[in-house]
Amino acid sequence: MSAETPRGRTVVLLICCLSVSVAALDVTVASVALPSIQRELNAPVSGLQWTIDAYGLVIACLLVFSGSLADRFGRRRVFQTGLAIFSAGSLLCGLAPSLTALVVFRACQGVGGSMLNPVAMAIVATTFPEPAARARAVGVWGAVGGLSMASGPVLGGLLVDSLGWRSIFWLNVPIGAVVIFLTGKFVPESKAVRGKRFDPLGQLLVCAFLGPATAAVIEGPRYGWDSPLIVGLFAVAAVSVVALVVVERRRAEPLVDVKFFRSPVFSGAVVVGVVALMAVGGFLFLNTLYLQDVRGCTPLQAGLLTIPMAAAVAVCSPVAGRIVAVRGPGPALVLAGLLLTAGTALLTATGPETSVGYLVAAYVVVGAGAGLVNTPITHAALSGLPRDQAGVAGAIASTSRATGGAIGVAVCGSIVAGSAAGFRPASHVAWTVLACCGGATVLFGLVSSGRTRRRLVDEAR
Incomplete structure (x- = not known):
């Protein structure tokens, strides 16, 4: 089935909607499982924060990079790679033996999740080149994402009550496998005419700003706001954001154009x-x-x-x-x-x-x-x-x-x-x-x- 036909376009949009639904669900579905995770893994409040933020923070750090990666190497290829990483991370989250392992595997989910939404949007944009058709497709895509995020606590509560908190992560595995298969069968490959150059220093500085700043806020009550660790984390974040502005202003193709x-x-x-x-x-x-x-x-x-x-x-x-x-x-x-x-x-x-x-x-x-x-x-x-x-x-x-x-x-x-x-x-x-x-x-x-x-x-x- 060709993506040029109306039916083919609909299938491509459905595939992109499936991807955004699992990524959006994972933002909220884990929230209802937090007390169960806290009891089983003996987690403090800061551990619960990291369970949520390890996923969202990694996505925030890598969204722009993942989009440029898809433009350079092919959107379908990066999309399938992201689905595979996200599904593998989900499987590992469901098997996590400790809080530390769960946080690490949530970060792995975030790496894959960063390759889903921006790349799916690019696929939708190339599949629907006409402005009116594109607007309708983006509207459907966005509505599915919003509804999935909002329904996450309901689905999460049902799964946690019936199968335990680990099931909320295992749910992603079969969905991810199906979407990977459908993507390979129905989504045509596309890439930018001229891919953007990589900016590793800019990417490092983005991570060095967002990561330490969030860590300082989460761990401040535990270590004390005036402790050397917390003060040091805030200092690293401040230096990183200043360095990011200075470095990116001098690059011909910056990751973030200031x-x-x-x-x-x-x-x-x-x-x-x-x-x-x-x-x-x-x-x-x-x-x-x-x-x-x-x-x-x-x-x-x-x-x-x-x-x-x-x-x-x-x-x-x-x-x-x-x-x-x-x-x-x-x-x-x-x-x-x-x-x-x-x-x-x-x-x-x-x-x-x-x-x-x-x-x-x-x-x-x-x-x-x-x-x-x-x-x-x-x-x-x-x-x-x-x-x-x-x-x-x-x-x-x-x-x-x-x-x-x-x-x-x-x-x-x-x-x-x-x-x-x-x-x-x-x-x-x-x-x-x-x-x-x-x-x-x-x-x-x-x-x-x-x-x-x-x-x-x-x-x-």
Whole structure:
């Protein structure tokens, strides 16, 4: 079956949707298993943070590199390689004998996961060259990813309750094998006319910035914020980001072109990608601990309680696209930020006896905000740069979202782990921090509206 025919294109889109579904599920499906992992592997809170962040952080570090790798060596080849690494990492996660092994294997999953989303997007773009058809395909692709991420806690709860926490990782193995086979059979090979040169120093500096910064936030409560280790990690991160700016400005083909950040629209989209996804990532981490450790829910009950959030994400994701198409990203970001702020603020009042109706209302509000936020972030990033830089803009926007999710987990976990007062009062502080992230999203949305944004976009183009 040729990818040039309508049926062939549909099959290629289905394959890409399957890949994004497993990658997106792994962002959230593990969250509901955290208490079970904690009990079996005797893990501290910092260990739970690393279980989530080892995956998200590696993806954040390698997204841009993986995209350039696919352009250079072939998108189908890199896509299949990523699926194989992701599936192997998933199998090893399910067999992990210790917390350390689980974290290492989650990082392996992240290596493979970094080759899925950006490469799948490139495959979709080359398969659907007509703008209208491409827009519809990208809309389907994005909706599947959002729905998969939102339904992760439900599926995770079902699997953990029935088969144990290791089953959430084993699920990826047969799906990955099927997608590898289908990719080889139906997806044509493609690559860029001129592949981008590798920038190993730039890649090293990106890792040296994100890795130590996240490690310092996670391990700060354990070692002390003024300990030589934590101070040293923050120092390495600070030196690395300065060196990254200096080095990348001098390269003809940098991994991250710092000139892009001269565009206020693009820079703002990157910043809001971080702060908005901090709220979403922090919510998923805190909420699973609250439901299972404070309320005593089983993993399945905890997953079922988050169905309203998943439904809100599914409903609001396509609505965001329509709002952006008519009014631009500003109004969608303002509404998303207001909803994230309101939902997380409602959760500051939760306790062991909080009614289910109250929780459902808060989850619907948070889910609506999460569903509305991704499309305007991507649109703002793309509109803030010239059209021929769309691929790089999309990759950096994805990196900002992955980084934000990892930081949200790190910050909330550190607040909870560093408190002597117990989980409940500490979680209220964490919910307040996440509400402030929603407020920052509102501010960017206001800046992104009106004449100022139009003038900045025109200048970028």
